[in-house]
Amino acid sequence: MRILLVEDEVPLANRIKSVLKKERYQIEVAFDGSDGLDEALTETYDLIILDIMLPGMDGIEVLKEIREAGLKVPILMLTAKDKVQDKVSGLDAGADDYLTKPFAIPELLARIRSLLRRESDEKTSTLSAHNLEVDTAKGEVRRAGTPVKLTPKEYSLLELLLYNKNRVLSRLSIAEHVWGDNFDLFSMTNFVDVHIKNLRKKLKDDGDDRIIQTVRGVGYIIKEP
Numbered sequence: 001m002r003i004l005l006v007e008d009e010v011p012l013a014n015r016i017k018s019v020l021k022k023e024r025y026q027i028e029v030a031f032d033g034s035d036g037l038d039e040a041l042t043e044t045y046d047l048i049i050l051d052i053m054l055p056g057m058d059g060i061e062v063l064k065e066i067r068e069a070g071l072k073v074p075i076l077m078l079t080a081k082d083k084v085q086d087k088v089s090g091l092d093a094g095a096d097d098y099l100t101k102p103f104a105i106p107e108l109l110a111r112i113r114s115l116l117r118r119e120s121d122e123k124t125s126t127l128s129a130h131n132l133e134v135d136t137a138k139g140e141v142r143r144a145g146t147p148v149k150l151t152p153k154e155y156s157l158l159e160l161l162l163y164n165k166n167r168v169l170s171r172l173s174i175a176e177h178v179w180g181d182n183f184d185l186f187s188m189t190n191f192v193d194v195h196i197k198n199l200r201k202k203l204k205d206d207g208d209d210r211i212i213q214t215v216r217g218v219g220y221i222i223k224e225p
């Protein structure tokens, strides 16, 4: 599950980011409205958490642009305590839910789960390729019907490849998604190879009909005709 957080308060953004990572969500952070909008329009997210008070372009404007572009992604707005009008405008402009600051983390997690559940009731939450299936709502992986136990990093890696089925992902972009931008990404690309190797072992993915294919000198791909 990929979540975009648009929040300009750096300490709060970092706190939310680390909590969501522990909950095994893939999370990207944008610190202002126009970056958030760019990210929302160019990448695919399952949920967007959008603060209203942002420098430059505010959250309501970002929300309107996202809806105008035809994106139906669930959006959870963060509003200041006494700004009732913000909530009204947010919901009018197509927000799915809102949370008043300051909020407790368990409350945030509950809202996220509820929005994602609502969404996954409407669309399937299963990603698949060949005889491999990933239930992204439960975080479960099966190969030929047999459950496979993965570490959180291996799981994120597999989910990322499946979300981008039939697209080659560079080792660098994989490193960025799985480990975030707090690392020296160029040295992380070796980690990617190691994790792919472990992932293949656990998935018993070897031989000529590998699900995860290596694109020499570039990265990896899961292909399905």
Ligand code: CA
Residues within 6 Å of the ligand: 007, 008, 009, 051, 052, 053, 054
């Ligand atoms: Ca703010």
